[in-house]
Amino acid sequence: MQILNQDTPIKGIIPPMVTPIDTKGKVDIQGVEKLVEHLISGGVHGVFILGTTGEFSSLDIAQKKELIASTCKFVNGRIPVLVGVTDVCLQGCIELSKFAERSGAYAVVAAPPYYMGIDQEELYHFYEQLANSIPLPLFLYNMPSHTKVSIDVETAVALSKHKKIIGLKDSSANGSYFQSLQFNFNDQPDFVLMVGPEEMLAETVLMGGYGGVCGGANLFPKLYVKLYQAAVENNIDEIIRLQKLVMSISQKIYQHGGYKSSYLKGLKTSLSFLGIIQAQFVPPLFPFEPNEVEELKVRFSKIASMIIE
Amino acid sequence: MQILNQDTPIKGIIPPMVTPIDTKGKVDIQGVEKLVEHLISGGVHGVFILGTTGEFSSLDIAQKKELIASTCKFVNGRIPVLVGVTDVCLQGCIELSKFAERSGAYAVVAAPPYYMGIDQEELYHFYEQLANSIPLPLFLYNMPSHTKVSIDVETAVALSKHKKIIGLKDSSANGSYFQSLQFNFNDQPDFVLMVGPEEMLAETVLMGGYGGVCGGANLFPKLYVKLYQAAVENNIDEIIRLQKLVMSISQKIYQHGGYKSSYLKGLKTSLSFLGIIQAQFVPPLFPFEPNEVEELKVRFSKIASMIIE
Amino acid sequence: MQILNQDTPIKGIIPPMVTPIDTKGKVDIQGVEKLVEHLISGGVHGVFILGTTGEFSSLDIAQKKELIASTCKFVNGRIPVLVGVTDVCLQGCIELSKFAERSGAYAVVAAPPYYMGIDQEELYHFYEQLANSIPLPLFLYNMPSHTKVSIDVETAVALSKHKKIIGLKDSSANGSYFQSLQFNFNDQPDFVLMVGPEEMLAETVLMGGYGGVCGGANLFPKLYVKLYQAAVENNIDEIIRLQKLVMSISQKIYQHGGYKSSYLKGLKTSLSFLGIIQAQFVPPLFPFEPNEVEELKVRFSKIASMIIE
Amino acid sequence: MQILNQDTPIKGIIPPMVTPIDTKGKVDIQGVEKLVEHLISGGVHGVFILGTTGEFSSLDIAQKKELIASTCKFVNGRIPVLVGVTDVCLQGCIELSKFAERSGAYAVVAAPPYYMGIDQEELYHFYEQLANSIPLPLFLYNMPSHTKVSIDVETAVALSKHKKIIGLKDSSANGSYFQSLQFNFNDQPDFVLMVGPEEMLAETVLMGGYGGVCGGANLFPKLYVKLYQAAVENNIDEIIRLQKLVMSISQKIYQHGGYKSSYLKGLKTSLSFLGIIQAQFVPPLFPFEPNEVEELKVRFSKIASMIIE
Secondary structure, eight states: OOOSOTTSOOOEEOOBOOOOBOTTSSBOHHHHHHHHHHHHHTTOSOEEESSTTTTGGGSOHHHHHHHHHHHHHHHTTSSOEEEEOOOSSHHHHHHHHHHHHHHTOSEEEEOOOOSSOOOHHHHHHHHHHHHHHOSSOEEEEEOHHHHSOOOOHHHHHHHTTSTTEEEEEEOSOBHHHHHHHHHHTTTOTTSEEEESOGGGHHHHHHTTOOEEOOGGGGTOHHHHHHHHHHHHTTOHHHHHHHHHHHHHHHHHTTTGGGOTTHHHHHHHHHHHHTTSSOSOOOTTOOOOOHHHHHHHHHHHHHHHHHOOO | OOOSOTTSOOOEEOOBOOOOBOTTSSBOHHHHHHHHHHHHHTTOSOEEESSTTTTGGGSOHHHHHHHHHHHHHHHTTSSOEEEEOOOSSHHHHHHHHHHHHHHTOSEEEEOOOOSSOOOHHHHHHHHHHHHHHOSSOEEEEEOHHHHSOOOOHHHHHHHTTSTTEEEEEEOSOBHHHHHHHHHHTTTOTTSEEEESOGGGHHHHHHTTOOEEOOGGGGTOHHHHHHHHHHHHTTOHHHHHHHHHHHHHHHHHTTTGGGOTTHHHHHHHHHHHHTTSSOSOOOTTOOOOOHHHHHHHHHHHHHHHHHOOO | OOOSOTTSOOOEEOOBOOOOBOTTSSBOHHHHHHHHHHHHHTTOSOEEESSTTTTGGGSOHHHHHHHHHHHHHHHTTSSOEEEEOOOSSHHHHHHHHHHHHHHTOSEEEEOOOOSSOOOHHHHHHHHHHHHHHOSSOEEEEEOHHHHSOOOOHHHHHHHHTSTTEEEEEEOSOBHHHHHHHHHHTTTOTTSEEEESOGGGHHHHHHTTOOEEOOGGGGTOHHHHHHHHHHHHTTOHHHHHHHHHHHHHHHHHTTTGGGOTTHHHHHHHHHHHHTTSSOSOOOTTOOOOOHHHHHHHHHHHHHHHHHOOO | OOOSOTTSOOOEEOOBOOOOBOTTSSBOHHHHHHHHHHHHHTTOSOEEESSTTTTGGGSOHHHHHHHHHHHHHHHTTSSOEEEEOOOSSHHHHHHHHHHHHHHTOSEEEEOOOOSSOOOHHHHHHHHHHHHHHOSSOEEEEEOHHHHSOOOOHHHHHHHTTSTTEEEEEEOSOBHHHHHHHHHHTTTOTTSEEEESOGGGHHHHHHTTOOEEOOGGGGTOHHHHHHHHHHHHTTOHHHHHHHHHHHHHHHHHTTTGGGOTTHHHHHHHHHHHHTTSSOSOOOTTOOOOOHHHHHHHHHHHHHHHHHOOO
């Protein structure tokens, strides 16, 4: 089913897909199909399922497999599917990677094991064992706010020598760290550096980055694709114009309600306004209060009206 | 199989059992049996499997079930078995709890979901849903260094109203926090407050605590049982004498090698010196270097010779 | 003026004195006198001025000198005066230490320089230079929540070899750390280990500690002196009784209003209810809102009525 | 002496000047003069003294005043002088600001008070009181790694309404935060947003930022000025070329030796290779070991040879 050539580095907008959930707490297959079509018709260059935005940590293995299988089926080879296999248990990462390969995924993505405090050497060995044991290429996933450990630049460079390790997604929001990555991987153009926070998409692409894993692209895929294109083309006026829209989403939707989980609540609830998914979550998250939903709807409408896709 | 009356609060030394692993990475059943006998003959008041010391996060579900079943079988109702069911996925916690119940466990223990940053309200609801869905009593497990979220005293008090929630194990090492717990639960003598760090066992029992989940009790169960008894009896001279031995272990064994994982490496490697388990680990941990093992052996021998059990 | 023998280790309750401020933002000398008499008549074993509770960081050098001079004058050698000289600038620490010596202080207390991130080796050298340059004995002051750096046990041990360095006050609230200190200083009975958080006073004295730097002793000195005595005498029943009062203060007064600075606001405002000082602060702190003061007054009255001194 | 019009927002490269120190620990006035000429001849758009790079926290008030007076004298109105007045004591900030004004400085720069943990409301009032009390315009200085508190975007926006507060320097390295600032200050073009980490200079200027407070500009002012110009002109090829040089400095010089203070040690020691200052520091920092100096010299020579200014 896979039509992509893994020798060409992936670039562009790879939304970290939210996981559609129904009112019974199950994966909403219809929602997956709608969301996949929404994203592909929006021109995204790939999808990344089972990331932080995909609530990977809260789903059980059956839900994860259902999501992988259904996403790969609906995508049907039109764009690459990246599958998050992050797990505190190495064996869990490996098993999910094998399932992803059988389902037709393009690559897997793994953040460090996130319970124990570990050293860089332990981190290196964990990734090496993982890369040795899986049938698909692997992206490293730097997410220190959630995993407590950062993938040091030196560790990333050492790991990049492994032929299975093809890129790194950085969600640290640390601009100096990302520039250090770009500097150190300058002579490895096949190693893909993607940025997590969408607020930093344009600037990192301007500086040579490969694209972004932008949560907001679940909502407005065309907006982020356009911003990426403007950055590739070094079209500063267009970047400035689009960046304001991206920042409006960041400011008005992702901080709504003042929860630690406002980003995810705002994103999924806004997608429900578009009729694509239901505003349902997996524990420990739960929906906004009704009045919060109403307030968000007003905010969302204003932003949506500014974004004529 | 369960012979304990759950209406009597558990007290004393409940070692967080290390998980014996063989050279192939599997649960070493013979090691489990030896360790269980070592602990019970040492007079411990219960065992806690699949805690942080038990490398719970690194084991897959099959390994966890094997450990639960074999531990319960070997213990055979002589002491209560507490089972760690901590999982980022609520459904995972519930399933493991049901398995623990079928295996004859006394209670389950759960730390907060540890990937996403969550608020106290989300934490409360997570625990409430868990308590509503499981057949065994539940201990809360405060471990902020690993889970990033602390169980606020107010949250613990609110949760204690749930009849299934019977206690809290605090591994924060924060003495003020533990005293706040004791103060707030003063009028709920059935709610069990256990301390994690063994360095704080004696003082917290002196002040009214119920006991400790002492990692070092894997090695020298009698030492910690004696220290607990001395604290119950307010025998300060004996406490001071035994505390020095406990601190020697803490200082010489748990910090050996200067790794973030030195505690666990030192503990399991020392247990291998006693011939009880092998010095094997699950990724992301790996054994000491041979020279580190030799140095530890010297340190261990000195301490062991001081502890005439 | 100094009547104490510095060869006898200081022990007991050493309140971290709040700094009385008048409505013009100046040191309230009359308040200093009243507070000093309140403390001495309450039986405290010393006073510690210009600590965190004394708002040292917010006072200018003239205010600090005025407080040192007036406190030493009012105390008049009846109890030892410890003077906080913590400063990010070594020269500032030295100058204040010299002034403290001329004013008749017993010793100085210094937390690590708290702006730059520094290593233990830099920390060691800083303290060594300080100890070499001052005319009074020096207490180390561990306060990692405020200084970002912790004084490692090894560093404390190395520094204790300096004849000017006579003790350590630990405000980390980390019970394992404090026990590690006690274990490592076991054979240096002249090295004074005092605990900061008053919630931990009783237990650390039971385990061999020298006493506490209890903020609440500003309010109710006799209560803390009694608790200290009960701990010295290993009178558990009395400890349990008094600990509840101490915890009531901690819970009802120090967390009032939910500010990061609630401890200090609650403490000074309560002292104003006793007519000892005014509820005035130095920036960046400012007084409670009037309704918050009223609510606190109710809480305070309840607690005060339980504490018949 | 001031020749600049404060109504025109400052832009470009404003090096955070290191403080030249002699072997006796005093401000090295000759070094100040040499450094000022080096910077001005390098085309910088201003200098910022007494920042973190200037070791402000470690200097006493006399040293600070000497540095302010001498810098202003040597600069002699050719470029704006920004003076760091960060102090935990509000009165200290105010006094230094008045001295800066009398010396001919252009503006002052203040990070939050950095000892106590404070809330945003307290932070707001602190800055408001400061701005009300000083004769010069004020830049906010966000430096959460050192001050523990971040200046929330909302707080910065609220403070920007004060006519004395004219800009913000962000040293958080958080790219999302900086973009949030730019978005929120989009309609206030007179409010100057400068970035601290030099690794992020080019990208933030491309996105509309005003320039950078680049430590490396002490060494190679022309390099950073050129990079700034390239960013202003949207000359991506030139940016990519110069960014590599900037990153070489960041990687090879600022991390030398693996100290927490490696940045400052590497920077000042490299400046000594240029014969501009001596490699002297104020406690708690101290010089590299001789072998570390030799290794750095080799690294530095390689980089310097690549940078033909």
